[in-house]
Amino acid sequence: MNRVNIIREMLLWVESNLEHPLSLDSVTARVGYSKWHLQRLFRKHTGQRLGSYLRARRISAAAEEMCLTDYPIIYIARKYQFADQQTFSRTFKNHFGLPPGEYRNANSCSKKRLCPPLKLL
Template sequence: MFRTEDIIDEITQWIDSNLHQPLRIEDVAARAGYSKWHLQRIFFQVKRISLGKYIRDRRLSLAAKDLVETDESIMEIAFKYGFDSQQTFTRVFSNNYRLPPLRYRKFNGVID
């Protein structure tokens, strides 16, 4: 029998490998074989972060890395990580990093 922590670690690895695809909580729950409610509950118990926030934070982290390490446009990065628009990406990114993506890129060394 798997421990809850092992199941969440396996799901976390799967999520991290699939961040470039659309990921809904329902999809992750189906992969885990749990209802979305149960998965969210045990995910929070183990990680102390909600499943949705984990996915969003990981995507933002990879997007921030791409802003610094690539010359991809902000729009390309936004769509790459599943945001519906550049505006949505900019709003979410700015709320998380306290800088809009272009300023973050310039501040961290890559200039358009």
């Protein structure tokens, strides 16, 4: 399997596991490359850092769920593997510029700042 296919398969796996603990170590164990080699490959083929992509996908999935459901924020925070609501709120505000409650209440559910899943050609 060539390297692009390995990255493509890894991206599919990441998407299906956003609700599970995802660390660089767990992703590299799944792929079978060293952490450093996988990060270089990922950046070469996507232009993004792997860790940043994982965080952006997780917070984007949480934001989309906040807009589509009435689930409590703490439920969504835990679902997407944030340690607590404070960590989730801080990460969310840093990414979207608004705390989660304001984002949901202000009908700010736009595609702006969402990180869509990467698709390699």
